[in-house]
Amino acid sequence: MAAVAPSKLASLPPSLTSASEPPALFDGTTRLYVAYVCPFAQRPWIARNYKGLQEKIELVPVDLLNRPAWYKEKLYAANKVPSLEHNNEVRGESLDLIKYIDDNFEGPALKPDDPAKQQFAEELWSYSDSFNMVLFRATTAKGDVSGELDAAYDKIEDALSKFSDGPFFLGQFSLVDIAYAPFVERFQTLLLDVKNYDILKGRPKLALWIEELNKIEAYEQTRIDPQELLSTTKKRFGVISFNLSQFADSS
Template identity: 80%
Template sequence: MQRYKDGFNSALSSLASDWSEASRRSPMAAAPTLSMETLPPSLTSASEPPAIFDGTTRLYIAYICPYAQRTWIARNYKGLQEKIELVPIDLQNRPAWYKEKIYPANKVPSLEHNNEVRGESLDLVKYIDSHFEGPALMPDDPAKQQFAEELLLYSDSFNMVMYKAMPAKGNVSDEVDVALNKIEDAFSKFSDGPFLLGKFSLVDIAYAPFIDRFQTFFLDVKNYDITKGRPNLSSWIEELNKIDAYSQTRIDPQELLAATKKRFGV
């Protein structure tokens, strides 16, 4: 199963490359109010590498990549802008030193911390949550923890269904409806808030970057509103957009749409 997951993520990394044209734990609580961060330019093959393993914690991302966006949201939500330096990589013109000196897998995201580099987006979200101060992203309630793991395990399957449907001809498949209805039903599990575990958590972070892209693409290209008949999903999207840590990481949906349409030839 892990091998299948890695293969799927590699395929999406290829898609992200095309997109790049557009360019101490505490109880769960509200994220700190954030000021707008000045984002550094993406590093290219002509860029010099940072001073690797100099004690600085660095999060390597690509602004366009949904996997990287997961870790970026977690960093921002926990208020770690001054503690984790953002290092954006241009996926279409990525520097050779990134693979040679930092992360042999040559993917984003990766995290340089305590003289080690780690990868895989969901593992990194959990790592950031457990190793740095700020609002907790995983609740203490065992029932919520169990449900969180179920939803995290499902996330790759969900994304696969949705991405597979994007270039398909004709009407949206029943498989897409089933996948979206599963997410809609998940909101009914807990009643203490509009998010997937009631309160905002790492599960929302796992799904948000992808559903954002799916909503725009399916509406424009297939005239299919993923929120129609799904009030919980609609409310979730509305509430997500009120969270600075999320909204500050979003790429203009129209830029994403144009790049995705070009990628799929639609």
């Protein structure tokens, strides 16, 4: 697993490996299975934290490089993270899970009431996978990829300019921010290191968004130290093999 910031490590459970016994599956406990290094798993983890569900949804980290056989055989046949064990069912897919957590658990709502914001949220939701694919392709591509990256990040800058009642995509913090945050976080460091591409250059709205995002405690609790994450990512994948399918949620 990737190292997390030392101040957080003591409060986070250790990752389960092939040698780990399963928890008491389907005993009525709600469990969120994640991997600390996985951006997809970070999405529902943030949602859980933001809604104050730390005592209601148990966090169960899994070692992606040495995952337990029982995870696939007894819990989730797709063998991916994240997954959510709730009401004797297991659900997966990170975007579906953050909606499910918002709809089915108490805590601050993460979807807007304003119809215009709801419509824009759906547009950004639909674009998120395309955005991520641009980042992955650019990271592994040879030559100059600044044009493709410019188009993707300029779209994000424009989206952050649509509403003026706050620094987030819909003005206030929402599921849309949760969908994008783990990937912006990782690729800000990775693209600068691999492609010498600064995602913040000429994008003040994006810079402000990241600054304000880092003040959200629910998000900060899930962050891996950027340099540790960069080192782990490059060591695990290598730039030439770094691609979306390597991450558990889409494998």
